[in-house]
Amino acid sequence: MSSTEIVLYGTALSGHAHRVELLLRALGLPYRFEPAPAEVRQSAAFRRLNPLGQIPVLQDGELTLADSSAIMVYLVKRYAPDSVWLPVDPVGAAHVQRWLSIAAREVMHGPSIARLITQFGLNDDKARAKRIAARLLAFMEEHLAERDYLAAVDPTLADLACYSYVAHAPEGGIPLSPYPAVRRWLARVEALSFFKPIPPSPLPAELDDDAA
Numbered sequence: 001m002s003s004t005e006i007v008l009y010g011t012a013l014s015g016h017a018h019r020v021e022l023l024l025r026a027l028g029l030p031y032r033f034e035p036a037p038a039e040v041r042q043s044a045a046f047r048r049l050n051p052l053g054q055i056p057v058l059q060d061g062e063l064t065l066a067d068s069s070a071i072m073v074y075l076v077k078r079y080a081p082d083s084v085w086l087p088v089d090p091v092g093a094a095h096v097q098r099w100l101s102i103a104a105r106e107v108m109h110g111p112s113i114a115r116l117i118t119q120f121g122l123n124d125d126k127a128r129a130k131r132i133a134a135r136l137l138a139f140m141e142e143h144l145a146e147r148d149y150l151a152a153v154d155p156t157l158a159d160l161a162c163y164s165y166v167a168h169a170p171e172g173g174i175p176l177s178p179y180p181a182v183r184r185w186l187a188r189v190e191a192l193s194f195f196k197p198i199p200p201s202p203l204p205a206e207l208d209d210d211a212a
Contacts (some may be wrong), residue, residue, distance in 0.1 A: 004030040004061035005126060008034070008047065013119075015112060015164030017056040017070040018198050019103075022160050025073050025194035027080050069100045084154040085146040092191075095151040099158030108138040114172030119201045133174045136150050140166070144181040148188055155192065163189045164198060171201045 008024065008031050010017025023033045040046055041053045049057045050066040057064065058071045058079075065071050076086040087093050110133030116122035117129065131212070140162075151158035167186050169176055176183055189195065 007034050007059040008032070009034045009036040009046070009057040009059075011035060011037055012053045012199055013201065015053055015168065015198065018164040018196075019160045020056050020058065020068050020071050020075075020138055021196065022163075022194065023157070025082075025196060026055070026085070026160075026192070027077060027104075027165065029075070029077060037176060069104065069157075069161065072160065076157065084152065085157050087152060087156070092152060092157050095102075096158045098138075098155050099150050100154075100161050101126055102136070103158075103161035106139075106144075107162055109147055110136045111169040111172055111174055114174055114199075115168055118172045118204050129172070133169060135172075136174070137166070137169070138181050139177045140185075141181050144185045149185070155189065159185075168198060168201070170203055170207055173204045173206045175207055 004051075005027055006024065008017065008020055009118060010021070010033065012035075021031075021033065029102075035058070036046060036055050037180055041055065046057075047053055047055050048185060049059070049064055052066065054066060056068055057066050060074075061064075063074075073086065076083060084087070086096055110129055110131075113122065113124055114126055114129040114133055117124050117126045140150075149155050164184065164185065166176075176186075190197070
C-alpha cells in the first residue's frame with residue numbers, strides 16, 4: 001500500500017485516464033483524481049509534470065509518470081508484482097505487451113480518433129479511423145470467440161488498456177452490434193467489482209440507436 005498520496009491527473013471522458021483509474025481501483029490504492037482539462041494542460045505548472053501536455057499523469061510521492069501504459073506497468077510492478085495483471089512469465093508478459101501496443105496503435109487510431117472527431121471536433125480523417133476500427137473489431141471478434149479475456153484466462157492490463165475506447169466506439173459512429181464476442185468481453189470487464197464507467201456521450205445521428 002502506498003504511504004504517500006497518489007494523484008492522477010486526467011479528465012472524466014479520457015479513456016487513457018480511465019484505464020489507469022480502473023487499475024488503481026483494482027489494486028485498492030487510495031488516490032486523488034485531479035481534473036486536467038485542456039486549459040490546465042496548457043499551463044506551465046502542468047508542463048512541468050509532462051512537457052508534452054498530455055494526460056494521464058500520475059504522481060506517487062516524488063515520482064511523476066506520464067503515459068497510461070507506463071503508469072499501469074509501474075503500478076503493478078510497485079504494488080502488485082505477483083498479481084495476474086501483468087504476468088511474470090515471458091510468454092504471458094509478451095501477450096499483454098502485444099495488446100498494450102494494439103491499444104496505442106489500432107485502438108487509438110481507430111475508435112479513439114473517431115470518437116474525438118465526433119464528440120470533440122478533432123480535425124482528422126474519420127473515414128480512415130472507421131476503417132482501422134473495423135479491422136480491429138473484426139480481429140478482436142475472432143480472437144475473443146473462445147476466450148474470456150484478451151491476453152490470459154484472467155483479466156490483465158491488456159483488457160484495461162483496450163476497454164475504454166472500444167466500449168465507447170459507438171460515440172464515434174462505430175457500431176458494436178456486429179461483434180457479439182467483443183460485447184460479451186466488454187460486459188465481463190464491466191462486471192468486475194472495481195469497475196467504474198466513463199460518463200456517456202451522445203450517440204451521433206449516423207449511428208442507429210439499435211446498432212449501439
